[in-house]
Amino acid sequence: MENLKQELKAKIIENLNLEDFKVEDIDDNDSLFGDGLGLDSIDALELIVMLDKDYGIKISDPKKGKDIFESIQTMAQFIMDNKTK
Amino acid sequence: MSKGVAVTGMGIISSIGNNLEENYQSLVSEKQGISKIKKIKTIHKNVIKVGEIDYTNNELVTLLGLSDSNNYSRTAMLGELAAKEAVKNANITDINKYRTGLISATSVGGMDMTEKFYYSQFKETKNRKYIASHDAGDTSKKIAESLGITGFVSTISTACSSSANAIMLGARLIKAGKIDRVIVGGSDCLSKFTINGFKTLMILSETDCKPFDENRTGLNLGEAAAFLVLESDEVVKNENKKVLAYVSGYANANDAYHQTASSENGEGATLAMQKALKIAKIKPTEIDYINAHGTATPNNDHSESSALINVFGANVPDFSSTKAYTGHTLAAAAAIEAVYSILAIQNEIIFPNLNFETPITDTLLVPKTEVTKKEIQHVLSNSFGFGGNCSTLIFSKA
Amino acid sequence: MNTKLHIQSYCKIKDNTVTLDGNVVFKDNADDLKSFLKSTYKHLNLKYGKFFKMDSLSKIAFLASEFIFNKSQIDRKSDTIAIVFSNNASSLETDRKHQKSIDNADDYFPSPTIFVYTLPNIGIGEISIRHQLKSENAFFVFNNYNAEFHYTYENSLIQSKKADAVLGGWINVDDDKNYEAFVYLVSKKGEIEHNKKQLNKLYLK
Numbered sequence: 287m288e289n290l291k292q293e294l295k296a297k298i299i300e301n302l303n304l305e306d307f308k309v310e311d312i313d314d315n316d317s318l319f320g321d322g323l324g325l326d327s328i329d330a331l332e333l334i335v336m337l338d339k340d341y342g343i344k345i346s347d348p349k350k351g352k353d354i355f356e357s358i359q360t361m362a363q364f365i366m367d368n369k370t371k
Numbered sequence: 372m373s374k375g376v377a378v379t380g381m382g383i384i385s386s387i388g389n390n391l392e393e394n395y396q397s398l399v400s401e402k403q404g405i406s407k408i409k410k411i412k413t414i415h416k417n418v419i420k421v422g423e424i425d426y427t428n429n430e431l432v433t434l435l436g437l438s439d440s441n442n443y444s445r446t447a448m449l450g451e452l453a454a455k456e457a458v459k460n461a462n463i464t465d466i467n468k469y470r471t472g473l474i475s476a477t478s479v480g481g482m483d484m485t486e487k488f489y490y491s492q493f494k495e496t497k498n499r500k501y502i503a504s505h506d507a508g509d510t511s512k513k514i515a516e517s518l519g520i521t522g523f524v525s526t527i528s529t530a531c532s533s534s535a536n537a538i539m540l541g542a543r544l545i546k547a548g549k550i551d552r553v554i555v556g557g558s559d560c561l562s563k564f565t566i567n568g569f570k571t572l573m574i575l576s577e578t579d580c581k582p583f584d585e586n587r588t589g590l591n592l593g594e595a596a597a598f599l600v601l602e603s604d605e606v607v608k609n610e611n612k613k614v615l616a617y618v619s620g621y622a623n624a625n626d627a628y629h630q631t632a633s634s635e636n637g638e639g640a641t642l643a644m645q646k647a648l649k650i651a652k653i654k655p656t657e658i659d660y661i662n663a664h665g666t667a668t669p670n671n672d673h674s675e676s677s678a679l680i681n682v683f684g685a686n687v688p689d690f691s692s693t694k695a696y697t698g699h700t701l702a703a704a705a706a707i708e709a710v711y712s713i714l715a716i717q718n719e720i721i722f723p724n725l726n727f728e729t730p731i732t733d734t735l736l737v738p739k740t741e742v743t744k745k746e747i748q749h750v751l752s753n754s755f756g757f758g759g760n761c762s763t764l765i766f767s768k769a
Numbered sequence: 770m771n772t773k774l775h776i777q778s779y780c781k782i783k784d785n786t787v788t789l790d791g792n793v794v795f796k797d798n799a800d801d802l803k804s805f806l807k808s809t810y811k812h813l814n815l816k817y818g819k820f821f822k823m824d825s826l827s828k829i830a831f832l833a834s835e836f837i838f839n840k841s842q843i844d845r846k847s848d849t850i851a852i853v854f855s856n857n858a859s860s861l862e863t864d865r866k867h868q869k870s871i872d873n874a875d876d877y878f879p880s881p882t883i884f885v886y887t888l889p890n891i892g893i894g895e896i897s898i899r900h901q902l903k904s905e906n907a908f909f910v911f912n913n914y915n916a917e918f919h920y921t922y923e924n925s926l927i928q929s930k931k932a933d934a935v936l937g938g939w940i941n942v943d944d945d946k947n948y949e950a951f952v953y954l955v956s957k958k959g960e961i962e963h964n965k966k967q968l969n970k971l972y973l974k
């Protein structure tokens with residue numbers, strides 16, 4: 287799970303063009319949206335694409351993203367539970 | 372009230388009709404044009420629903436009398452059909468008798484051909500002719516040339532508010548005396564480019580869209596083209612023209628909130644509507660019908676409802692979105708809805724908001740759900756585009 | 770009587786160089802456009818993470834407007850500023866990227882971020898969001914920079930009191946090597962008269 291979390295942090299920084307962040311800057315439980323990393327609705331959609339592309343998980347309801355993408359911890363847990371790749 | 376700029380002709384093609392009369396008949400008989408995709412090879416073929424025009428590209432080529440060597444995109448063909456109908460409808464026989472221009476809007480341009488032939492163009496030469504017709508400006512150029520227009524030609528590309536902005540600019544040019552007559556409107560065809568793009572934004576509906584409904588799930592994309600002929604008072608007088616309606620108000624504002632989503636309070640939309648009313652010199656209570664943007668996305672309909680309440684308070688006029696009939700036709704939307712607004716005035720009919728069942732919980736606005744007979748003096752039409760580009764037009768009875 | 774208007778400030782970005790009112794204010798040797806735009810961003814000391822999500826067209830428009838707004842004395846809280854931009858390639862550079870992502874049926878992952886920028890007017894949206902500009906805004910596609918059209922439109926917006934100032938310009942991106950921006954602020958203040966001749970002169974300079 288630790289490796290996955292580090293992997294996710296790196297992917298998020300790259301896929302979402304978070305130029306001002308390094309992997310070390312993101313804590314497992316930091317809030318990704320809102321006050322934390324400040325991601326927005328388009329970022330959420332990009333993460334949905336990433337889940338499909340890299341982990342084979344398809345999300346059809348964008349509103350579900352809110353819970354899954356709360357933090358690196360919740361994302362990693364969700365992927366461990368659902369991945370097909 | 373400020374009289375405005377005269378509309379003397381209209382032309383339209385959409386998934387509910389190939390000309391003015393067919394569109395009108397579909398509107399009053401509640402015949403919607405939403406179905407599964409028939410003509411485009413896409414993996415989403417059996418998933419989403421769209422407002423697709425019946426004519427195949429070959430049929431359009433024949434209708435327009437184009438040669439085999441033509442390099443028209445579907446966007447340009449649809450546009451030319453609609454523009455020609457408008458010019459005929461305006462009884463124009465000598466297009467260059469007065470200073471005449473064309474302002475056309477598009478977001479797709481020739482992308483439908485580019486996506487089909489892009490890779491083959493490297494190896495073969497036969498489809499390279501479509502490279503030149505990719506640009507947004509080429510569509511306008513082709514339409515202008517086919518009409519014989521030698522005056523001012525311009526292209527507007529501001530997403531879903533594009534043709535509203537074209538109509539607005541045309542009206543202003545006439546008011547400022549810079550031009551005597553202008554053909555204004557827009558055209559967009561369906562393409563894999565837009566289908567996939569909207570799919571990845573997750574705002575497409577897999578069923579018939581439900582504008583302003585609490586349980587709406589997204590929009591249906593559509594393709595269409597429509598043009599209005601605007602003429603100065605002098606031309607109307609000299610040629611003894613019948614005025615179909617007046618463009619009496621128009622405005623544009625930026626929502627300054629997000630690249631693609633609208634602000635919760637609908638600030639840009641509110642500003643656009645308020646400014647349009649000011650130009651028309653009429654009070655909110657004088658609007659008889661609103662043809663809403665109403666795309667049926669969770670975001671737009673909520674935001675637009677908030678804006679309607681901001682502007683009209685407890686007395687939001689009768690309103691409906693006609694996108695449940697035609698789908699969201701992107702850059703052509705404002706133009707086809709301008710035609711529908713004028714048809715409403717001429718026939719004293721409000722067209723229904725199809726598929727509506729439950730009002731949005733937060734705002735509780737209820738659109739007109741049946742064809743309704745009503746005397747209509749003023750219609751307000753909204754079109755809001757990505758990039759926060761919010762435009763409102765007001766049409767008034769002649 | 771019409772108020773006399775001026776080109777208060779103008780910014781040009783081309784060939785890895787940024788000039789403001791005719792003077793070079795930033796230059797860079799970066800190999801590609803993305804790196805050049807990043808260095809320019811750093812030079813301006815902007816703390817605006819959203820910049821990196823934008824496409825090249827929006828980035829260039831954004832940066833040019835930053836240089837101009839930094840210099841001008843426009844009061845963005847109370848002055849209404851309209852935006853009128855044009856180009857000839859529309860959003861072609863980004864369109865190509867989107868098209869590429871949907872070409873291969875086996876590796877098929879269109880990106881929402883890229884699709885969002887497949888319209889030339891999104892850059893106007895970005896500038897509006899940054900500075901909370903809610904006035905009229907338009908984007909036109911022409912073969913070349915049309916000074917007469919821009920002059921007429923920009924002038925009319927201020928004379929008719931729709932706006933106190935107008936950010937006008939031509940911003941075109943074809944690819945990494947072929948890009949140019951000519952962005953200017955039209956207002957009552959300034960020394961260069963706002964007219965077709967001056968606009969053309971500054972554009973061609």
